Structure formats: structure tokens, C-alpha cells
Amino acid sequence: MGKLFRGRRPPEAPQMPAQQAAPELMDIVDELSGVQTITVTGPDGKKRRVTQRLPLTPQEEQTLNQAKTLMNTAVNNIQRLYQYDPTSVINYQPFIQAFSNINQERMHDLSQIGDFKDIAEKVQQFKTMSKNIAMESFDNQQRMTEENLARRGLQRSTEATENRAAMAKQKALLEQEVNVASENYGEDLQNRRLDREARTYGIREEGRNARLQEAEVGYNLERQRADDLESLRQNAINENVNMMGVGQSITGQDNQRAQLGLEGNRSAIAMFGAQAANQNQRYANDVARIQGQHSMNMQQFKSTPARFGQQLRDLGLAAAGSYLGDGFGGFGRR
Numbered sequence: 001m002g003k004l005f006r007g008r009r010p011p012e013a014p015q016m017p018a019q020q021a022a023p024e025l026m027d028i029v030d031e032l033s034g035v036q037t038i039t040v041t042g043p044d045g046k047k048r049r050v051t052q053r054l055p056l057t058p059q060e061e062q063t064l065n066q067a068k069t070l071m072n073t074a075v076n077n078i079q080r081l082y083q084y085d086p087t088s089v090i091n092y093q094p095f096i097q098a099f100s101n102i103n104q105e106r107m108h109d110l111s112q113i114g115d116f117k118d119i120a121e122k123v124q125q126f127k128t129m130s131k132n133i134a135m136e137s138f139d140n141q142q143r144m145t146e147e148n149l150a151r152r153g154l155q156r157s158t159e160a161t162e163n164r165a166a167m168a169k170q171k172a173l174l175e176q177e178v179n180v181a182s183e184n185y186g187e188d189l190q191n192r193r194l195d196r197e198a199r200t201y202g203i204r205e206e207g208r209n210a211r212l213q214e215a216e217v218g219y220n221l222e223r224q225r226a227d228d229l230e231s232l233r234q235n236a237i238n239e240n241v242n243m244m245g246v247g248q249s250i251t252g253q254d255n256q257r258a259q260l261g262l263e264g265n266r267s268a269i270a271m272f273g274a275q276a277a278n279q280n281q282r283y284a285n286d287v288a289r290i291q292g293q294h295s296m297n298m299q300q301f302k303s304t305p306a307r308f309g310q311q312l313r314d315l316g317l318a319a320a321g322s323y324l325g326d327g328f329g330g331f332g333r334r
Contacts, residue, residue, distance in 0.1 A: 011297040014290045019283050029054070034254075037269075049269075060254075067250035074244035081237050086229035090222045098215040102208045109201050122189060127182035134174045142167050 029036040037051040056064065145167065149160045 010301050011294065014294045016290065017283075017286055020279060034060075063250060064254060067247040070247035071244050071251075074240040074247065077240045078237055078244075081233055081240070084233060086226045086233060089229070090226045092219070092222065095215050095219040095222070098211065102212050102215075106205070106208060109204055120186075123182050123186035126185045127178060130181055131175070131178045134178055135171075138167070138171055138174055 027036065027038040029038075034054045034056070035051065036054055037049060039047050040050050041047050145163055146155070149155050149157070149163065154160050
């Protein structure tokens with residue numbers, strides 16, 4: 001009889017399993033790449049992951065220091081080499097001055113050729129001298145002729161007149177001869193001077209050409225020296241660039257090795273994350289399974305009708321509640 005009126009109980013809420021702690025991330029020490037990732041506790045008490053380089057061996061540190069020294073030395077040398085101008089050590093001024101002096105001398109010598117300013121004076125002197133000589137001879141001859149005519153008493157004769165006319169004609173011819181001779185003398189003097197000046201200019205020009213050739217040889221030698229210095233500068237730049245490349249290669253290999261270590265650490269961290277995600281997923285699956293089972297139990301409980309005794313019990317409780325409610329309500333109205 002007690003079982004008949006015993007009340008139903010709904011399924012109890014399930015007990016959820018305790019969630020497992022997250023797996024602890026292990027420290028990673030990669031001695032091959034020289035990188036480690038460890039967990040440290042900061043001043044605030046919080047833990048954090050730190051990736052850092054492992055201390056270098058003495059040999060590794062020496063190699064890296066040598067590589068850095070190579071790069072620093074190469075950079076300093078390249079800067080100085082680019083600032084150096086080989087043409088700055090070449091003095092072209094003596095050659096320029098030599099060329100200028102030669103040109104000035106040539107122009108001066110050319111200006112002296114054909115300078116006949118004193119020729120006219122010399123021609124006039126020659127003409128005067130020749131005329132004086134000719135006139136002196138003519139005067140002597142004329143005086144002798146007049147004396148002869150006077151001795152003979154023929155000063156006023158036809159013979160004297162003819163002699164005087166002949167002497168006048170001879171004097172005019174002498175003057176013409178003096179003029180022609182003076183002109184010929186002037187031309188000959190000009191020709192002889194031109195010939196002498198031309199030969200002198202040629203001799204001086206030969207000397208100038210020799211000096212010019214010597215200056216050109218010196219100039220070309222200096223240019224060649226500048227080209228040689230420039231070639232040496234370019235070779236030195238290339239050598240220092242190669243030296244810097246060697247240093248960069250050594251440091252680059254060290255950085256590349258560290259980068260490979262970082263990639264390994266990232267892979268390990270990714271694997272740890274995947275493991276933690278799988279663990280959380282398994283826990284979520286277990287919780288979902290338990291909750292689903294509990295939901296199904298509750299639905300089954302609600303869908304199962306109550307037994308006869310339970311129904312009577314429920315009616316009795318309802319009636320009692322109604323009676324008590326009316327009784328308390330009437331008591332209140334009194």
C-alpha cells in the first residue's frame with residue numbers, strides 16, 4: 001500500500017567530470033640552432049614564454065666577432081674609397097702653363113714676320129746715298145765738260161748747247177736709275193728679311209714643337225697615372241665589397257640557423273596548441289554526451305503517466321490546498 005502512494009522523483013542532475021588541466025608546455029632547447037624557448041616568471045608573478053639565443057661557444061663568438069670586424073672594416077674602407085678622387089693628386093697646371101706659353105711665343109713670332117716699318121727708312125737712306133754718289137759723279141763730269149768748252153771758247157756754241165742737253169738727259173736717267181735701284185733694294189731687303197725671319201721662325205717652331213711634345217708626354221703620363229689610381233680604387237672597392245659579403249655570409253648563416261630554431265619552436269608550440277585543443281574537445285564531447293543523456297531521461301520522465309496512487313495523492317494535495325485556502329480566507333473575513 002505504501003508503494004502505491006509513494007511519489008515519483010525526476011532524474012537527478014548528472015555530475016560533470018572534472019576538466020583535466022592543460023598540458024604543461026615543455027621548455028625547448030635546440031643546441032643545433034642555438035635557440036631555446038623556456039617559461040619564466042616575471043616580476044609580477046606571471047609566467048610567460050621567452051625565446052632567446054643560447055650562449056655562444058668561444059669559437060662561435062670569435063667567428064662572429066671576426067665577421068663583424070670584416071664588415072665594419074669593409075664599410076669604412078668603402079666610404080673612404082668613394083670619397084677619394086684620384087684626379088685630385090694630379091697637377092695639370094704645369095702642362096696647361098706650358099701650352100699657354102708656347103702659344104704666346106708662337107703668336108709673338110708670327111707678329112714679327114712681315115714687319116717692314118723700318119724698310120722704307122732704309123730704302124730712303126739707300127736712295128739718298130745712291131743719288132748723292134751719282135750726282136757727285138755727274139757734277140764732276142759736267143764741270144769738266146764746261147771747263148773744256150770754256151778753254152775752247154765754245155760756251156755759247158751749238159756744241160755747248162747739245163752737250164748741256166745731253167747732260168740734262170743723262171741726269172734724268174741717273175735719277176730714274178737711282179729710283180729703280182732703290183725699289184729693287186727695298187724688295188730685296190724685304191725678301192731677305194722674310195727669308196731670315198721664316199728660317200728663324202722655323203727653328204723656334206721646332207723647339208716649341210719639341211717642348212709641346214714633351215709637355216704632351218708628361219700630360220699623358222699623368223693621365224695614365226690617374227687612370228691607374230682609379231683602377232686601383234675600383235679594385236679596392238670590389239675587394240672590400242667581397243670582404244663585406246664574407247662577413248654577411250657568416251652572420252647570415254648564424255641568423256639562418258637561429259631562424260630554423262624559431263621555426264622548430266613554432267612547430268612545437270603549434271603541436272602543443274593542437275593537443276590542448278583536442279583535450280578540450282574531448283572534454284566538451286563528454287559534457288555534451290552526459291547532458292544529452294540527462295535530457296533524454298527528463299523527456300522520458302515527463303512522457304511517462306503517473307500511477308493510480310500518485311494521481312490520488314496529487315488530488316488529495318490539491319483538495320487540501322483548496323480547503324486550507326478557503327478556511328484561511330473565511331477566517332480572514334471574520
